[in-house]
Amino acid sequence: MSGYEPLDLRAVADGTIELLPNADAPWGEQRFHGLPFRIDGLVRFGGPERRAVALPIARRAEWVVVAHALLQSRLFDGGAAGAEIADYRFRYADGHVETVPIRERFEIGVTARDWPGRPLPLDWGQYPFLAVPDNEQQLLPRVSGRFDQAGARLAELDDPQTREPYVLPYAYFLWAWRNPRPQVELTALEIVPRDDAPPAVVAGVTVSQLAERPLGREVARELLIDLAKPVAPAEVERFTLQVDRGTATHPFRRVLPAGDDPVTAVGGFGAPLPAEVTALYARVGASPSATVALLRDGDVVARAGWGELTAAGTLDGGGARFTLPDPRRAWVRIRVVDDTTGAPAACRLHLRSGDGVPIAPYGHHAHVNGDMGTWNLDVGGDLRLGARSYAYVDGSCEGWLPVGELHVEAAAGFEVAPLRETVTIAPGRRELVLRLRRIADLRAEGVLAGDTHVHFLSTQGALREGAGEGLAVVNLLQSQWSHLFTSTEEFTGAPLAARDGRTVAFAAQENRQNVLGHISLLGLREPIMPWCTGGAEEAELGGGLETTLSHWADECHEQGGTVVLAHFPCPYGEAPALVATGRVDAVEAIAWDPYNLGEWYRYLNAGYRLPLAGGSDKMTAEAPVGVMRTYVRLPADEAAGAVAAGGAGAGARTDAAREFERWCAGLRAGASYATSGPLLSLTVDGEPVGATLLHAGEQVEVEARMRSIVPLRTLEIVAGGEVVAMRRAETATDELVLAATVRVEQDTWIAARCGIGDGLLHHDTWQRPVGAHTSPVYVARGDAYARNDLAALAHMRALVEGCLAYIRDRAPLGAPGRLSHRHGEPDHLAYLTRPLHQALAALDDRTMQR
Known part of the structure; x- marks a missing residue:
């Protein structure tokens, strides 16, 4: 069991599962938080009999982990928190004794039960401060599940509130005691209940010869996964990450540089999903003795020891290479401002580390709905354009940023030049200022x-x-x-x-x-x-x-x-x-x-x-x-x-x-144009879009102008549905002007359009073309416009x-x-x-x- 040994308590056990209010309580050989326990009977103490009991240990140990629980509690009848229930006396072979008071809401808590007639379970949110429930957080299946678990699935955990799960059954609390004298053999754990102590039980004891904390306090960190064989983007959801002593998220695709198309090149407008994926990431928090394994459809693809990986930084796990990047982070406040006025500038913001791990400002999603569909889901405040996710911010946001290289993209509509730059986050950095430059103020x-x-x-x-x-x-x-x-x-x-x-x-x-x-x-x-x-x-x-x-x-x-x-x-x-x-x-x-x-x-x-x-x-x-x-x-x-x-x-x-x-x-007057990027204007004999030009001559002077944050090549004038003038640049440009003389043989309408047919596509769900088209100017040869x-x-x-x-x-x-x-x-x-x-x-x- 990698340094952990469960004790056999059958010789002193005098209670069965019937003592517990939950008939589904764990029994037999169990693993709680990756630690092995043998629960073959319950050791009773306290209650009316006030019986003391000694549990044999007879071995050296760095840590002793006790699975125990109160069967009754006075806390919900006005009892005081911290009431001492018993003394745990650890006896050594040399006669020394270490005594630890066991207190309700500190080292021990009441076993879970139903609470008939109560709107909320009384023990909810009242777990012990120094112990954890035997039940632990579990990831739900990534792409399937019951409808009533939809919210929980989107939160990844089997508890929709993502708190320490109140999911029955949990029966016991695990309390870990660090032995101050690990070089001396422990002979027994003697339990001496206090006067009037409520009844309680010990279900199991596990001892550890490892110096690590059995119930780890490790904060999760990024784990980079490089697959030996590429997969299609849709195949990523078939992978899961398993950690026996710790926690792990689902693995997601990393955001790596690719051959940028013209829309991606401007920054802030997404990127196409790659044809193949080899680079994944997840967040893992684990004990040094843990094993991390990458599975595909339940079969192990690669595995590595977490302690060895932590020491080496990178390990080949078989079908994938695991890498731990620099774990240092800084809590940074980001301010986005107008470059001219210095005023806060609302925008959509994309952040990712130099390793391609997407980062979201606090309160946003780094990977919007995990690359799955988002119809009527995750709609507010976040955006995913192909391979990249964005957070809508009002000019300021904050959160953890990785120390080192940070790639930044920001966009704020079609009148602001998109931002695309790389900055360096130094240890202890507190603020990052991003400046957006306006190209027009319509x-x-x-x-x-x-x-x-x-x-x-x-x-x-x-x-x-x-x-x-x-x-x-x-x-x-x-x-x-x-x-x-x-x-x-x-x-x-x-x-x-x-x-x-x-x-x-x-x-x-x-x-x-x-x-x-x-x-x-x-x-x-x-x-x-x-x-x-x-x-x-x-x-x-x-x-x-x-x-x-x-x-x-x-x-x-x-x-x-x-x-x-x-x-x-x-x-x-x-x-x-x-x-x-x-x-x-x-x-x-x-x-x-x-x-x-x-x-x-x-x-x-x-x-x-x-x-x-x-x-x-x-x-x-x-x-x-x-x-x-x-x-x-x-x-x-x-x-x-x-x-x-x-x-x-x-x-x-x-x-x-x-x-x-x-x-x-x-809009009703026709003074409008529709656009998916370019800014477009049109005049006919000086009259703007939506106007009616009466008593026009045989020809009119037309001028169209295009400005665009996404460079385009084509600007056209359309009259009566036909292109009558066009300017096509040799290379894409952010500004085009077209002036033309257009013959008018009958009443007609004239409009301008640009980019349509250039083949540039947004990375939204419909991959819409980039372009713009004005409403018409109506041109009449007489005193009224009439066309048929x-x-x-x-x-x-x-x-x-x-x-x-x-x-x-x-x-x-x-x-x-x-x-x-x-x-x-x-x-x-x-x-x-x-x-x-x-x-x-x-x-x-x-x-x-x-």
């Missing part, structure tokens, strides 16, 4: 960034992450996912402003139907229900179709809200009806795809004015808020005030509410007719007359189809105008 120019589409965060989380991404507006959207409702408690009908007033979160809704489509209703004062309808996939299983997107849009507009077609055009059903009847204020891009852009161009060519918005549709910790975002040029405050006054609950407006209303008003495209109108009409067919012939409606619907109309089918008939009439009118 707020000062009256242009604000917002995300139209965010899920699962709290409003406070939205403020923290939005600030870290340089956003002024975050639209947190309630929704329904069958029988799951999210963000119910976040809805207040008003914006919430950050303390500095620079970021606003507004909880509103994304209302969804799996055939008709998804629609974002921004700036709601009252909920619009149902949030989802028509049964699965979005609404409850087996539910009926209660309403349509058009009716949702009408209710939103009645409140003065803003209607955005989410991730246009899909799901592709009712969208053309909303466009044809003027019920939609903007269409949203969540990624740059030729199909999505082509559908938007089709509607623009049909003559509809459709501003473009950008939204992240964040539902995981693997997508940043604002990875797709909307920049809006704010209108005059008076115009926004008029818009706000039309909504429910107008009243007095705070500055935050007024800024949110102005942002929405600017019969093919586009026919396409729209077919989709509207398809929606009518779906509602009439396939949608779940329920038997007529059996339900009293929210809308209150007697003819439910007529209610559902009315907006679609309105759309057909509007499309026919536009077609006739041709």
Whole structure:
């Protein structure tokens, strides 16, 4: 047993397991905290009989470990802590005696039991100060388990509170006594109970010939593991680390330098997962006599003695090499500041040691959900982009940093140059200051960034992450996912402003139907229900179709809200009806795809004015808020005030509410562009995005400008859906300007786009392309803008007719007359189809105008 020997107490044992309140108490040969014990009977002492007993030892020992417990306690009836229960008298062969008082809540405690009628177990949190329960913390399986253990699994331990586990059974407490005279043989341990002592038992005794503490006080440290054979990233979860006398986390992939792609090279924007993994890490705390073993699917891959590894620093364990890096650490406060003003700068922050061990500021996760999926999990405050994890901080954070080389990455949206540098942490260092340099200040120019589409965060989380991404507006959207409702408690009908007033979160809704489509209703004062309808996939299983997107849009507009077609055009059903009847204020891009852009161009060519918005549709910790975002040029405050006054609950407006209303008003006016990185501007004959240029000549002068923290190559001007001018740099650059003369033969729309097609991808969960696209400038040859495209109108009409067919012939409606619907109309089918008939009439009118 590597220096530990359990004693045989059968000759003096006079009690059985029936003495204990827990019938599942450990019995027979046991290992507690890696130490061997033989529990073949219980040695009773104390109680009414007040019997003394002597346990034979007859050997030398550095340490004696006793597994004992009280069967009763007066502590919960007002008894005093520290009451002396017995004297343990250690007798030596030379006649010497060492006496140790055994006190409740110090060397001994009461055995675990159920506490009927008590809201909490009375012994919870009242373990002895100098002893530990026989039960120890255990890792749960990494990727599987019962649903009711989900929280515990995410915490890694079998106790969701990750405290000293109150998990039955534990029956005994282990108390270790250090022998002051190890060179002399111990003959016996004599137990002499005090008067009126409660009954107690000794279950087992183990002696040690090792100088190490049997119940170690070692603080865990990093263990580097280099595999002899590479594995795919998904295979890492099959490895576990086992320590017989200590604790160990699951092993995780180390973050090592790789061939940086252009997005990774700027820093702060993640990195692709490697094709193969050989470098792992874990945190291990163990006694010198412990053995650490790396297992794959339960089979040992490599093992090493912890003491030998500690002495050598590195050992070949067979299928892997183990290395212990420098254990020195310093508790450091990190401050992130604006390089110009010195003010605190919110950002997302990634830290890792020179060995590739990720480090999180205190309160954050170094490895967000262990490389597993994060849909609706670990969403707030942390981010994982491919191979790297980030913590959102408000300008300051603190925690342990390794002495030596530290790699730092920080990003704060698209107007701040990402930081990527290596610093040295010296022993005793107390502070680290990081400086971020702003490349643009669009707020000062009256242009604000917002995300139209965010899920699962709290409003406070939205403020923290939005600030870290340089956003002024975050639209947190309630929704329904069958029988799951999210963000119910976040809805207040008003914006919430950050303390500095620079970021606003507004909880509103994304209302969804799996055939008709998804629609974002921004700036709601009252909920619009149902949030989802028509049964699965979005609404409850087996539910009926209660309403349509058009009716949702009408209710939103009645409140003065803003209607955005989410991730246009899909799901592709009712969208053309909303466009044809003027019920939609903007269409949203969540990624740059030729199909999505082509559908938007089709509607623009049909003559509809459709501003473009950008939204992240964040539902995981693997997508940043604002990875797709909307920049809006704010209108005059008076115009926004008029818009706000039309909504429910107008009243007095705070500055935050007024800024949110102005942002929405600017979006509705088309003064916007959507971006996943570049900053983009466009003028046509001097008119900005969203404007209508009347009485244009046969040609117009167009100027587009791109600035980007991720260097790009392509800047284009699009007119009527065709690229009419392009500048393509020989090498990627962070700034491009394109001026062109564009012929205007008919009323048309003109927009700018950049980076689309360059092939640069973010490392978020959807690997979205880096690029940007403006809303149009509308150019009219006469005194009004008019454009028509019969093919586009026919396409729209077919989709509207398809929606009518779906509602009439396939949608779940329920038997007529059996339900009293929210809308209150007697003819439910007529209610559902009315907006679609309105759309057909509007499309026919536009077609006739041709």
